[in-house]
């Protein structure tokens with residue numbers, strides 16, 4: 001049981017590291033919070049909440065993997081290396097794709113609600 005609790009504390013320290021050191025991670029956490037507040041304001045249906053939660057999770061998980069990959073690359077290849085560049089660029093591309101997907105999901109959910117709101 002103590003091992004189980006410890007593994008949570010390791011995971012939380014990983015989240016804290018990403019939050020403290022990665023501007024993009026902070027940016028995405030703020031975006032997720034804003035989406036959550038907007039979801040609460042517009043009283044999303046449960047299906048819409050599920051899409052929003054899945055999209056948010058996708059972005060945060062991608063950011064965490066990207067952070068881990070960046071740290072690992074810096075550890076094994078502090079000097080410039082073409083393969084290190086590719087690894088970091090591909091990891092960054094995964095975040096970009098996740099964020100783009102989440103943005104599209106957010107627009108599909110919120111644009112009709114915003115249009116209804118202003119009409």
Ligand SMILES: Nc1ncnc2c1ncn2[C@@H]1O[C@H](COP(=O)(O)OP(=O)(O)OP(=O)(O)O)[C@@H](O)[C@H]1O
Pocket residue numbers: 021022023070073077078079080081082084085086088089092
């Ligand atoms: N060791 C390296 N060898 C080759 N290219 C690298 C190396 N480190 C970084 N790069 C290149 O520089 C880009 C930016 O790398 P960097 O580590 O600064 O990431 P970042 O996305 O700016 O994150 P952060 O600023 O949070 O560390 C990478 O995507 C890659 O193209």
